[in-house]
Amino acid sequence: MSQAVLYIVPTPIGNLADISQRALDILSEVDVIACEDTRHTGKLLSHYQIGTPTWALHDHNEQYKADQLVTRVLEGKSIALVSDAGTPLISDPGYHLVNRCREAGIRVVAVPGPCAAITALSAAGLPTDRFVFEGFLPAKDKARRDKLESLKDEPRTMVFYESPRRLLDTVTALAEVMGEDRRLVVARELTKAFETIHGLPAGDMLEWLQQDSNRCRGEMVLMVAGYKADADALPLPAQKTLALLSADLGLKKAAALTADIYGLKKNALYKHGLEAGL
Template sequence: MTDNKTLDVPTLYIVPTPIGNLGDITQRALDVLSSVDVIAAEDTRHTGRLLSHFNIQTKTFALHDHNEQHKAQALVDKLLSGLSIALVSDAGTPLISDPGYHLVTQCRQAGVKVTPLPGACAVITALSASGLPSDRFSFEGFFPAKSKGRKDKLMEIANVERTCIFYESPHRITDSLQDMLEVLGPDREVVLARELTKTFETIQGLPLGELIDWIEEDSNRKRGEMVLLIHGQREQKDEALPDEALRTLGILNKELPLKRAAAATAEIYNVKKNALYKWGLDNLD
């Protein structure tokens, strides 16, 4: 066990916590949580239950989305005064769609040592068991709450060849899958990973049209914490785009956002909007 005397240099520790199964916490995480002066927690009550389970007495400090920008400096001041602090979120690795960015940024700007610990992360856990390509992937956070925002985001990633990973909440999963169906089509392979490391862990991958039917068969499949993984566009030879269309796209893009320029050019030349959009991303400034 580490004690306070071994923490000679004031440090902000980034400490992952379990995403479900408490057995996934590391010994190093327990040592740090026991040894620091303060634990900055997204929800002190939630973290309090974790600490109580492991008989850790370290005091906590609330740091969440609504107060982080205001409170981060107070924590930096504590660090500069010689204290060490552990940053935790409710589950998984801090800063991955959780608070902590402002605190870490201010610590680095102030010259405070920041030490990350490896540990649980729903994104990587889901990817490792998904069966989707893992050599190139991107984590896109939560889907936008409104349908238009979701469709715009899906248009952005519709033609990328990497695996794209999103978080989604149970009450929006049906609407999000319907938007995915509209933009990506029924044949795109999608994996739903829910309740990872918990009793009812489920990892199901199907073509999107079939996945929607599968989810609708059982209301329990819409419950719990969810990760959605979308297979990238499979490599294929692009249809040749007319030179005139590319020239027009370039001209319109000087006055319009690329998405609107691609849509207008596609209508004029009767070519695929997504192909124009992808070409524009690769070739236009």
């Protein structure tokens, strides 16, 4: 153990056995543990007979509590940062504390450990060579749909956290915005007794969830397959360029120029322009 260090310590997402010996040693030996909910973290510490003092650090007090914690580290104390479950800062508080520690020249040590997004993704059966983590979608319907519209052509696998009460609304919006054939995977209650990882096209997933209310209960990770363009489809940037050029140059010349820019076939561009009414 080193003094004057901030340790980022992941904690179990469900199964209390999913914590490393290194994490337990750090939690036992630091001067204080900063956590979202002292009562929640207290259950974990009690299970492992750890008596380290805890400080509440959550969304509502992080701005000013961070300065107090930085001061303590600068005085030579060691601090562990934990969230209620999983890896801190991943859709959880901690950014302001870590940022201020780094600005103050304090050493920040990240300990590897549980993360619901990565755990779910590894078992989902969706492409994992490239993916994007989007955290929680907006709670309000219009904002949620606007966000999904912006992600409709995202080619990477998308990973979201979602609350049980909004899951049906989100899957409904996904089916409408991205199409009923877009593949989804819902992972719920990971590492717990009722763990479920289920994949279906969006339309079928909505029906499956509606068949049993228990399927919408618990902690949720929602994954969405990335967009796959039709092999014969024109790239979206080329379509936009064609539309812009045709407004001033006419469709025939615009198709020729766009073909040169993107290395595409002029006839395919011209045909697309006619179908689009350019």
